[in-house]
Amino acid sequence: MRLFSLLFLLLAASTLCAQQKELYYDADWKPCDVSKASFASFIIKTDSGWVMSDYYIANKQIQMKGLFADEACKIRNGVSVWYHVNGYLSSYAYFKNNKKEGACYSYHDNGMMRDSAFYKDGEVTDTYLSWHRNGVMRDSIKRLNDSITVSVSWFENGAPSQAGFFIGGFRHGKWKYFHNNGIIACTENYQYGELLEAAYFDESGKEDRFATGDSTDAVYKDGEKVRQRKMYSKLNWPERYRLENTNVATTVVDVYLNEDGKIIHAQVVVPFHPEFDKSVINAVRGIDNWIPARAKNRRIPFVMRHTVRFKQPD
Incomplete structure (x- = not known):
């Protein structure tokens, strides 16, 4: 199930034809074998520099496309665009020698704008x-x-x-x-x-x-071990699916809490498969017993990231 599908190969065909480098990363963005990969990265040389295109393997959607000055793709130099798992635009920025330049924007996964600023030499100008x-x-x-x-x-x-x-x-x-x-x-x-x-x-x-x-993060009222136990007890392995080359499904989600410690949104940031992702979202949202984050003597919103790994039943 984790091998590339024909659809994904077709999607990346134009990149592969001129490809200099092909890399794979796990859910934590660490280099890995293709069978364990959550992201695929393709790098090609152009007249303007090196173009890196990153894809979510699970849904064959592009995650990022950016222009770099170096083959290692460490120095952004030109336009870089990021996308949410659902295909919506996540952010747009122009870089000059790894520093933001000009108008830069980012968006929430529902399409609403998240932030906007104009940069000069990496600093907000106005x-x-x-x-x-x-x-x-x-x-x-x-x-x-x-x-x-x-x-x-x-x-x-x-x-x-x-x-x-x-x-x-x-x-x-x-x-x-x-x-x-x-x-x-x-x-x-x-x-x-x-x-x-x-x-x-x-x-x-x-x-x-x-x-x-003092500032404190949001914490689960009954402790982290209890939260983990409750969450994993709510995970349901989709019955129709059997994995090959691995027996672990990994999905990463961002969970948004309001000032009352209530979950108001959960967003997949590293997908595995729609059925597995849905199971994770339901399990995460079902653990709603949080002590709110605090700063400056008041309750504040908080965002936490959960990496959920669950094993295939024998």
Whole structure:
């Protein structure tokens, strides 16, 4: 089942004809044998440089196509385009000697824009904007001049998340952070990146002298071992399928949690096969008992990546 299909060979035929190099990678993007590969990469020499085309083997869709200055394809020099598993555009960028140049964009897997910025020598020149998956503005970072930048962020429900200034790349002056109900969660005063003082408030607006601004990732309430056990107990091996050359199915998914620790979206980023991927998504979404991530004394959204490997029954 993991061998290339005729359809995939036809899809890559134009590349293979002029091919200089053919590489295969596993779900972790580590070099591997074709029988264990999740990605196939083809590199050809052109008049403009080396073109690398990466494909998702599972669905024969292109994952990335980019122009490089070197045969090893380490120095991006020209347009690079990435795609989601479903074929939607993921991001577009132009590079000059491995640094972004000009207008660059990225998109969520539902087609909504994720971020947009204009770059010069790898640095944002004016304004960086980003959006949540539902289209609500997430971040606005604007350079007022060569040294001062203003940053404002919002939650997915449109409520303010944080606001403040950078001077010379360092937080400076008063920064404010909010709970997702619009109430102040934290105020901090900085002097060129050094935190001078901070105050913290609960979701009702009452000052909390025992709170901290520490950041923590989302964690499963019953512990990681319990989460793993529950998730794997929910995985169902598709009855009609039998693997050859391997007995392990690997799917990688990104799981999106909101500020309440609820799963709002799960997205396949490394596919195996639609039936297997569906089983993984159902199993991952069924484990919905999370302690939310926190930062600056408030609950925040969080994205985690799960690599799920399950074995073929005997």
